Amino acid sequence: MPSQIRKALAKIVGDAHVSDVLVDRICYSRDCGPDRAGVPAAVVRPAAAAEVAEVLKLCSRLEIPLFVRGRGTAFLGSGVRTDSIVLETTRMDRVAHVDTDANWVRVDGGAIWHSVDAEMRRLGRELAVPGGGGLFSCTIGGSVAVNAIPHALTEYGMTGDHVLSLDVVLPSGEFIRTGSAANPGSDPVERYANGPDLTGLFVGSYGIFGIIASVVYRLRRAPESERFAMYAFEDYCAAADAACGIQTQEAATFLVGLFGGPKPAGLDGDAFLHIIVRGDATPTAERLARAKAVCEAMGGRRVSADGTRSYWEEHMYSWLRNTPPGPYYSDRPYFCPEVAGFVSTQGLKRAIGLFREFVQEHREEFDRFGIRIKGVDAYFSRNGAFLWIDTLYDERREDAWEYGLRLRAQIADLMFSEGMSPGGIGAGLTPLIMPRLGTYSGLVETLKRTLDPKGVLNPGVLVQSGGMS
Ligand SMILES: Cc1cc2nc3c(=O)[nH]c(=O)nc-3n(C[C@H](O)[C@H](O)[C@H](O)COP(=O)(O)OP(=O)(O)OC[C@H]3O[C@@H](n4cnc5c(N)ncnc54)[C@H](O)[C@@H]3O)c2cc1C
Structure with a gap:
């Protein structure tokens, strides 16, 4: 990297927070997925939104591709290119404000999901979704940027469903605040205030439209009761029918089905359902009873829910199959x-x-x-x-x-x-889905060109097909 660019970055974030050392650059080239990527020229770690804006302006002026990174725990590829800069957000990790009356928290985009959730639990609250399987390492901003599929999806919905407001640095270096809080002096209590849902523009956008500097996230009261059940089915279609019944009954907070891969240790069957119900004690017991009745009507056989409980309490994927991580992932x-x-x-x-x-x-x-x-x-x-x-x-x-x-x-x-639609659009996946989407992908590209005419921010994520006709 030319020394004057390194100096310019160091002037913005401090010398200790820019690296052009090869080992760092290699570590920041890829996420957890299999996609190959280029080794960037430098890694920069700003501490505040104002520094993010300055880095973006510099990259825009010099037309250097800038890739955003939280903790790199996504699997879909970030498309990092050689000679680009990677901006890592994890120094932006403050919990800026908590309102336990209105039940929201404003938190920096680089804060780790689990650490914020743990802090909220000390106040008798929790983040409105528990996070996905990567919750111990992923950032809040990254989870919103990918609209992560959280545990408790069945009742609580998607990560993005609970975002009330975002502070975003646009590719131009300008700031935008979304939701009711866009009106100076208003609290961030309603996402759908002030017209179109601009929060939604950035949720699931994989960082192509702007860098999420802070997130206002809904809190929920920590539930008083959690109950667990597990059922084995001889036929996967019966398990799917049982899931359908449980959804109609609104009987589960989280319902997970196993339809292939290793069978849970010690169990026979073709498919398995894990059922997790949370809430106040009496309704939780009633809902679990309804879920069990549905499973039994569909021929399900009740088995020990120890693995279900371990999975939920430890958020360790392998417990879905009744086993600790070591033997599951092998050596x-x-x-x-x-x-x-x-x-x-x-x-x-x-x-x-x-x-x-x-x-x-x-x-x-x-x-x-x-x-x-x-x-x-x-x-x-x-x-x-x-x-x-x-x-x-x-x-x-x-x-x-x-x-x-x-x-x-x-x-x-x-x-x-055959009718599946992916949750996200990471660089490794966009070529496989975007060409199918017609005007939809055209509009996404047109928005990208409008907000980022020089294509500086996360340029590897979209496949360019020319925008809308
Ligand atoms: C063990 C394990 C289990 C997982 N389980 C799940 C799961 O259950 N559900 C699920 O959905 N995912 C899961 N994941 C994937 C991953 O945890 C999520 O995608 C996570 O939310 C990504 O956060 P991150 O901070 O690591 O983002 P990164 O991987 O660093 O970035 C992901 C994308 O978001 C962009 N981005 C990151 N931060 C910002 C920001 N502040 N502003 C704008 N754009 C940004 C990046 O440019 C990139 O395109 C799992 C991962 C692991 C390792």
Whole structure:
């Protein structure tokens, strides 16, 4: 990196917070997913929104691509390019204000989800969704930028559903505050104030429209009771029907289905449902009883819910299969080229059937490249299911890496053409979904060009197809 650019960055954030050391640059080139990326020229770590704005203005003036990074825990690829700058947000980690009467917290975009949630619990509150599986490491800003699929999706909805207001630094370096708080002096109590939902423009935008400097998030009262159940089904279609019944009954706070991958330790069956109910004691007991009745009517067999409880309390994915992480992930390093997306609960039956056929047809290749199926798991939402098809390959094998990327494209092509819509648009996934979306992707690109005419901010995320006709 030219020394005058390094000096200019150091003037904004302080010399200690700019690095052009190779090992740092390599560490910041990729997220947790399998996508290859360029090694950036520098990493910069601002401490405040004003510094973010100055970095953006500098990059815009010099037309240097700038990639935003929280903790890099996403799996969909960030598209970092050689000769770019990566801006990491984690020095912006203050809890700026808590209002336990109106139940909101204003927090910097770089704060870690779990640490903010832990702080709210000391006040008898919690963040309005518990976070996704990455909650111990991911940032609040990153979770809003990807609109993470949270635990408790079934009752509480998506991460973005509970954002009341955002402070965003636009690619021009200007600031915008969204929701009722856009009116100076107003509290951030309503997202849908002052006309169009500009908060929604940035939720799930993967940082292409601006950098989220702070988030106002809804709080909920910590519940008094949590109850758990688990059912095994001999036929995955019966499990999907049971899930449909539980959704209609509004009987679960979080309903997770296991439709493939390793079976939970010690259990027989073709599919499994984990049921978690939270709330006040009496309604929680009633709702769990309704969920159990539905499962039993669909032929479900009640099994121990110890794994369900461990999963919920420890937020450790492997407990969905009754096992601690060590034996589940085994002793070799893996990467996960995941394909995930929303389908209707009935549509889940077709998606699972298709994936099972796909695995049969590709069995020889799976064996040759050492591909494992980590899970074919559904987080049920209010109206459908978010299906995670997680395969793993040995990251030390170059040929398995190539195959893993090809495999993701094939599975995505199969699923997206059969009605699945992905939750996010990371760089590794956009080429597989955006071309299907017609005017929708055209409008996204037009908005991108309007807000970021030089294409400086997170330029790797969108595939350019020319915008709207
Ligand atoms: C073990 C594990 C389990 C996981 N489980 C789940 C799960 O259950 N559900 C789920 O949805 N995800 C899950 N994830 C993925 C990941 O945790 C989420 O996507 C997470 O919310 C990303 O946050 P981050 O801070 O790491 O963002 P990053 O990975 O750093 O960034 C993700 C994207 O957001 C952009 N971005 C980051 N911060 C900002 C900002 N302040 N402003 C604008 N753009 C920004 C980046 O440019 C990038 O495009 C899991 C990850 C791991 C490692």
